[in-house]
Amino acid sequence: MHAIAKFIYFKLMGWKIQGDFPLHLKKCVVAVVPHTSWHDFYIGIIIRNVWRAEINFVGKKSLFRAPFGWYFRWMGGTPIDRTKSTDFVTATAKVFEEKDVFRLALAPEGTRKKVQKLRTGFYYIAKAADVPILMVAFDFENKQVKIAEPITTSDDLEADFDKIDAFFKGVNGKVAAYSYS
Numbered sequence: 001m002h003a004i005a006k007f008i009y010f011k012l013m014g015w016k017i018q019g020d021f022p023l024h025l026k027k028c029v030v031a032v033v034p035h036t037s038w039h040d041f042y043i044g045i046i047i048r049n050v051w052r053a054e055i056n057f058v059g060k061k062s063l064f065r066a067p068f069g070w071y072f073r074w075m076g077g078t079p080i081d082r083t084k085s086t087d088f089v090t091a092t093a094k095v096f097e098e099k100d101v102f103r104l105a106l107a108p109e110g111t112r113k114k115v116q117k118l119r120t121g122f123y124y125i126a127k128a129a130d131v132p133i134l135m136v137a138f139d140f141e142n143k144q145v146k147i148a149e150p151i152t153t154s155d156d157l158e159a160d161f162d163k164i165d166a167f168f169k170g171v172n173g174k175v176a177a178y179s180y181s
Helices: 002-012 039-051 069-074 088-098 121-129 157-168
Strands: 016-018 027-033 057-060 077-080 102-106 133-139 144-147
Touching: 002 039, 027 121, 039 133, 057 102, 069 077, 077 088, 088 102, 088 121, 102 121, 121 133, 121 157, 133 157
Parallel strands: 016 144, 027 102, 027 133, 057 077
Antiparallel strands: 133 144
16 A cells, blocks of 8 residues: 555655654644645545554544444544543543554544634643644645644643644645635
């Protein structure tokens, strides 16, 4: 899969990578911005194969039942039981405790439409799980995936989000009008 993914990504699509994926990080929250189109999904699948990185996601427990549950697990998914009194942040942080390798990819915008502010759930998951945040930008305008150095959450949400916003500033998704600004 690695050779096929590299051929598709670099040769057929003509994309580049800016930065290195930190394979030594076994646990992190991967914040992927901007999320403007369904095209983001296959870019994500291809790039994780280029990096040879296990990158995961979470979904509601019912998504992992037959007939497609095996597929979602194979793709790196983990079910979250939301029927209990546990909130999403706590339930997701618990998954980090249970796994040896868990790199959780999330779209902090929470939608493919235009947003002015990122949601904070990814930040609080990283904080609760005591894992770094790795920012990844899908820059369709320049045909590249950009990777930042991992950041650790602090006790200053505003200062942390200043760094996060600065990294994603000016990056356009597939639908440029919906890109995070």
